[in-house]
Amino acid sequence: MLQQTQVSRVLDFYDRFITRFPDLATLASARESQVVSQWRGLGYYARARNLHALARRVVREEAHVYGGSLPDSPDALRVLPGVGAYTAGAVASFAYEKRAALVDTNVARVLQRVFAPHLHPKRGRDLRHLWAIAEAVLPRTGRAAWTHNQALMELGALVCTAREKRCGRCPVRVMCASTEDLDRGSR
Ligand code: SF4
Structure with missing residues (x-):
C-alpha cells in the first residue's frame, strides 16, 4: 500500500483491509473484485490484484511449494507477483530477520x-x-x-x-x- 502513497493516507485503508483479509488464506479465498473493492480510493489497483494473485499462488496453486506461507529468502520472494527487490528485502529482513539488504x-x-x-x-x-x-x-x-x-x-x-x-x-x-x-x- 505504501508504494507511491504516504503513510497518513494508507492508515485507514490498511486497518479496513486487514480486518477484512486478516491472513493469506482469507485473501486467497476472496474474489479479485472483492479485494479491489476494499482497495477502492487508494489507487494503483495493480497492487491489489498482485497481492491477491500472490495469496492464491502461495495458498492454493503452489501450496505444495510454499505450504501456505511466504518464503523467507529475497530470491524466492522475488518470483511472486508484485514483489520487487525492495519488497523482497523488506519481507526477508523485517518479517523473518534474515540478513537481507533493502534499498528504497x-x-x-x-x-x-x-x-x-x-x-x-x-x-x-x-x-x-x-x-x-x-x-x-x-x-x-x-x-x-x-x-x-x-x-x-x-x-x-x-x-x-x-x-x-x-x-x-x-x-x-x-x-x-x-x-x-x-x-x-x-x-
Ligand atoms: S549528509 Fe548529513 S544528514 Fe545526511 S547522512 Fe551525511 S551527515 Fe547525515
Missing part, C-alpha cells in the same frame, strides 16, 4: 550521500552500485540487519531527507562524505 528511495539517498556522492540513485547502473553498498554494509546477523535496516530507513525519513540534511544531529556524520557539519572532526 530514502535508503538510496542516505547510502549515496554517506558513501558515494558521485552516484545518481535514479540511474539504473548507479542504483545497482548502491544495492552493492547496502549488501556490503549489512551487519553479520539477521537480527542486527533488522535493526540496521530500520535505522537506515529512519535516517532517510527523519534526518537525511530529500529536502534537508540535518547533519548537526546525524549519528553517521563522522563517516559521511556529504556532511555539511564543518565541525565534524571535533565531535
